[in-house]
Amino acid sequence: MISTAVAGGGLGERRWWLNTQVDRIYHHPDPAAHVGEIAAALSLTGPGVGMLTAADVRYWTRADDDGVIVAATVGLGLPVFAAAAAQEIAAETRPGTINLLVIVPVALSDAALVNTVITATEAKTQALFEAGIPGTGTSSDALCIACPIPSASADAGVEEFGGPRSIWGARIARAVHSAVAAGTAGWLDRNHPASD
Numbered sequence: 001m002i003s004t005a006v007a008g009g010g011l012g013e014r015r016w017w018l019n020t021q022v023d024r025i026y027h028h029p030d031p032a033a034h035v036g037e038i039a040a041a042l043s044l045t046g047p048g049v050g051m052l053t054a055a056d057v058r059y060w061t062r063a064d065d066d067g068v069i070v071a072a073t074v075g076l077g078l079p080v081f082a083a084a085a086a087q088e089i090a091a092e093t094r095p096g097t098i099n100l101l102v103i104v105p106v107a108l109s110d111a112a113l114v115n116t117v118i119t120a121t122e123a124k125t126q127a128l129f130e131a132g133i134p135g136t137g138t139s140s141d142a143l144c145i146a147c148p149i150p151s152a153s154a155d156a157g158v159e160e161f162g163g164p165r166s167i168w169g170a171r172i173a174r175a176v177h178s179a180v181a182a183g184t185a186g187w188l189d190r191n192h193p194a195s196d
Contacts, residue, residue: 002113003144007035007050016048053097063178070175074183079135107150115162123173127180
């Protein structure tokens with residue numbers, strides 16, 4: 001897996017992934033340790049990836065595209081643009097998180113895994129743009145891409161590319177876009193109901 005998560009982030013072999021809901025004013029002195037406690041309570045063993053969100057995880061969305069599976073939780077309490085002025089960053093107080101798990105059924109090289117992070121992020125941002133959200137994401141978004149460990153067999157192939165026009169990158173992009181678009185529409189419906 002490759003991940004930007006608070007626990008188990010980076011690149012390496014992982015056994016599990018979790019996305020847990022926390023209070024909107026969550027403050028823990030060691031979030032990674034907190035994730036470890038939650039994982040232990042769920043009997044998850046070995047290294048894993050843990051994400052935290054104030055979004056209501058009951059409203060997670062799923063999308064599939066020719067073997068790629070994406071699970072998303074979307075919270076848009078504070079959408080932000082990545083390149084923001086310092087005073088805008090200092091004023092950010094409301095929670096909001098988009099957490100994504102992307103499962104790819106084929107082994108990917110390290111470079112391809114890194115490339116899929118860009119591809120998934122671009123697809124997420126495209127879905128937000130199309131929904132009219134004023135931002136490229138939130139300040140606490142997290143992403144995890146999971147794929148099988150490459151086989152030791154000389155005949156086993158490893159995909160070398162993860163960009164949006166590669167076979168698997170294109171599938172990732174479509175699935176992420178679909179899951180985030182559905183999650184965004186649901187969040188907007190729950191938080192900004194249409195008026196008469």
